Amino acid sequence: MMKCKKWISAMMAAALSVSLLSGCGSKAKTNTPDASGAAQADASAAAQNEVIRVWSDNAHEKELRMEQIAEFNNTIGKEKGITIEYTVYGANWEDTIKVAAQADEAPDLFRPNGTFLKEFVDSGFFVPISDLPGSEDFLARYDGVLAVNQHIFNDKVYTLPYNLTTTKFIINRDLFDKNGIKDAPKTWNEVREYAKIITENGGGEEFGYVLGLKSNWIATSYIIRPAGQNVGHIGFDNDT
Known part of the structure; x- marks a missing residue:
């Protein structure tokens, strides 16, 4: 052990x-010797x-x-x-x-x-x-x-995940309507597909992206980790 x-x-x-x-x-101690040396059994222990x-x-x-x-x-x-x-x-x-x-x-x-x-x-x-x-x-x-x-x-x-974070997806309905997208995405593949459509049609002024701007931890998940190849972070080692 x-x-x-x-x-x-x-x-x-x-x-x-x-x-x-x-x-x-x-x-915890489970028994105590008495004066004669016999152990006094404690049922609760x-x-x-x-x-x-x-x-x-x-x-x-x-x-x-x-x-x-x-x-x-x-x-x-x-x-x-x-x-x-x-x-x-x-x-x-x-x-x-x-x-x-x-x-x-x-x-x-x-x-x-x-x-x-x-x-x-x-x-x-x-x-x-x-x-x-x-x-x-x-x-x-x-x-x-x-x-x-x-x-x-x-x-x-060495370590394990032990909880989950559920995410609520909010879309820009105006951008979806403008680009002919009827429904909110149901899969990550659809998220990528719709984001690409919006970005390509946006003319450099409109973009398809996902960012939870009111959650502090989002900065780590969406900004710092992708930059980890340059600055180091979870999963990245500058030496290797």
Whole structure:
């Protein structure tokens, strides 16, 4: 089993994660010798309790995660002797996790940030999920959705996607009508097709593009990542 001073690099759903972490965490004492040396059995602590520390910076989903973790701790966790201890950090997340990792005080699981992911892999702060017992069947659930240099480093899986973002599509009806496009796109191929039509007919004044201007994270997804070949970002390494 891995050493507990190295840390798993995925912030997975609790029910899926804990089965991989049976070698780490702090275990509660289950019996105490009496004066004669005989152990006094404590029925409520018959099974050792393993605490899995999980850190995240996703404050917006804290309430939901706390509900999920409480449910797990009171059902499956209670049955298996596992308790998840969940902590959410704020704006200083990157500094917090870096200091903790360097001091060998990082949690068992945490949500990694793309800006330091590769740095942590190279520094040996992560245990590859693909090196853990039972990982083959577990990782099969994510077949086709893992990206090199975001989830996979040096042919090993270090982190996993754990949530989804749903997107609402809003179109410029005037541009669609002007270019003879009747319906909103239903596939990404149609998005590309319609965008090309609008751009080609726009005469340099009208363009087909998608950009969520009121969402801060859109800047990363639509502007910074495509420029990553020049400036470096998730999935891009200037040296290689």
